[in-house]
Amino acid sequence: MLQFLQIEVGQEYSDSCYTLAKSFTYLYENFPQLAHDVLEIENILSRSYSFFKLVQNSVNEFSEEGRGDDYINSIKICPLVRQEGVIELLKLANLEPTLSFNSDYIIGDFLAGDGYIEQITNTLLPESKRPSFINSDISHYMFQICKDAGRFAVLQDAKDLYWLRSDSLDAGIFAYGTHHIPQIERSQAAKEAARVLKIGGRWVLHDFEEGGPMARWFRDIVNTFGKTRHDYPHFTCEEMLGLAMDAGLRDVKLDYISDPFVVQAATEAEALSLLANYVIKMYGLTGLSKEINKTIELLEQYFGVDVHHLTTGNYEAKITRNALVCHGTK
Ligand SMILES: C[S@@+](CC[C@H](N)C(=O)[O-])C[C@H]1O[C@@H](n2cnc3c(N)ncnc32)[C@H](O)[C@@H]1O
Numbered sequence: 001m002l003q004f005l006q007i008e009v010g011q012e013y014s015d016s017c018y019t020l021a022k023s024f025t026y027l028y029e030n031f032p033q034l035a036h037d038v039l040e041i042e043n044i045l046s047r048s049y050s051f052f053k054l055v056q057n058s059v060n061e062f063s064e065e066g067r068g069d070d071y072i073n074s075i076k077i078c079p080l081v082r083q084e085g086v087i088e089l090l091k092l093a094n095l096e097p098t099l100s101f102n103s104d105y106i107i108g109d110f111l112a113g114d115g116y117i118e119q120i121t122n123t124l125l126p127e128s129k130r131p132s133f134i135n136s137d138i139s140h141y142m143f144q145i146c147k148d149a150g151r152f153a154v155l156q157d158a159k160d161l162y163w164l165r166s167d168s169l170d171a172g173i174f175a176y177g178t179h180h181i182p183q184i185e186r187s188q189a190a191k192e193a194a195r196v197l198k199i200g201g202r203w204v205l206h207d208f209e210e211g212g213p214m215a216r217w218f219r220d221i222v223n224t225f226g227k228t229r230h231d232y233p234h235f236t237c238e239e240m241l242g243l244a245m246d247a248g249l250r251d252v253k254l255d256y257i258s259d260p261f262v263v264q265a266a267t268e269a270e271a272l273s274l275l276a277n278y279v280i281k282m283y284g285l286t287g288l289s290k291e292i293n294k295t296i297e298l299l300e301q302y303f304g305v306d307v308h309h310l311t312t313g314n315y316e317a318k319i320t321r322n323a324l325v326c327h328g329t330k
Pocket residue numbers: 060062110111112113114115116117136137138139142156157158159175176177180181182
C-alpha cells in the first residue's frame with residue numbers, strides 16, 4: 001500500500017503518505033470491523049494529498065505551539081469535570097434518550113480532540129452499554145494523542161469528512177469547540193455530518209450562545225489572559241436551526257442543556273483551587289497562572305461559583321454553564 005501511496009513530490013509528501021498508511025493500518029489492525037464499516041478506502045487513498053496538506057497545515061491553537069498541552073493537562077487533573085454535559089449529549093445522540101448503547105452503535109465525534117467524550121463514556125458506562133467512537137479532529141497533535149491512547153482516530157477537517165463512508169454512522173456530534181469552525185464553513189460541516197449518518201441517525205451540534213456568559217468569558221478573559229486569542233463567533237439559535245435545516249434533517253429541536261464544570265476535593269479551599277487551576281489550564285490562561293483568587297473572583301463574576309459539602313465528606317465546587325444544542329434526525 002505504501003508503494004501505491006508514494007507517488008511523487010518529495011520527501012515531505014512521502015513522509016505524510018507513510019503517516020497516512022500507518023494510520024490506516026492502525027485502524028484496520030485494531031478495529032477491523034469498525035474500519036470495514038466506516039472507512040471509505042478508495043477515497044482515502046485518492047485523497048492522500050489532502051492528508052498531506054492537513055499534516056502540513058494543521059497547526060491551530062490546540063497544537064503544541066498553542067494551548068494544546070495545557071488543554072490535555074486540564075483533562076488529566078479533572079477527568080470528569082464536564083461529565084454532566086457529556087451525558088446530555090450522549091442521550092441526544094441516542095435514538096431514545098438513554099445511556100444504553102452497544103458496540104454496533106457508531107458515534108462520530110467530529111471535534112474529538114484527544115477523545116474526551118469517548119473517555120468519559122468509557123468511564124461512566126459498563127462495556128456492554130458503550131457505543132463505538134470515531135474520533136475525528138483537524139489537529140495533527142490532538143489526532144496523535146488520541147491515537148496513542150488506543151482510540152479510533154482520524155485526521156480530517158469537519159467540513160470534509162472524506163475518510164468516512166456515506167450512511168455509515170448512527171450519530172454525529174459537534175461539541176466543545178464548534179465555534180472554531182469558521183462561520184463560512186459551518187454549513188458544509190453540518191452537511192458532511194448528515195452525509196455520513198445512516199438514515200435515522202442522530203445529528204447533534206453543541207456550542208454556547210452568542211452574547212452569553214461563555215462567549216463573554218472568551219471575549220474578555222481568554223483574549224486578555226490567554227496564551228492564544230479566541231475571537232471566534234459563537235452561535236445564535238437561528239444559525240443552529242438554519243444549519244440543521246440546510247443539512248436536510250427532520251425532527252429538528254433546540255435545547256439548552258446544563259453543562260457545568262464540577263470538581264471535588266477534600267476541603268472547600270482545595271475544591272476552589274482545583275476549579276481555578278482547571279480553568280486556567282483549559283483556556284491556556286497563562287496571565288492568571290499564579291492568580292488563583294483572582295480566577296475564582298472572575299468565575300464568580302461571569303458564572304457564579306457554588307460550593308457544597310457532600311455527604312461523602314468531600315467538597316464540590318461548580319460553575320453553571322448552559323449550552324445550546326441543536327439536534328435532529330437524518
Ligand atoms: C475545545 S477542543 C475540544 C476537544 C474535545 N472534544 C474535548 O471536549 O475535550 C476543540 C477541538 O476542535 C478541533 N477543531 C477545530 N476546528 C476543527 C475543524 N474545522 N475540524 C475538525 N476539528 C476541529 C481542535 O483541533 C480541537 O481539538
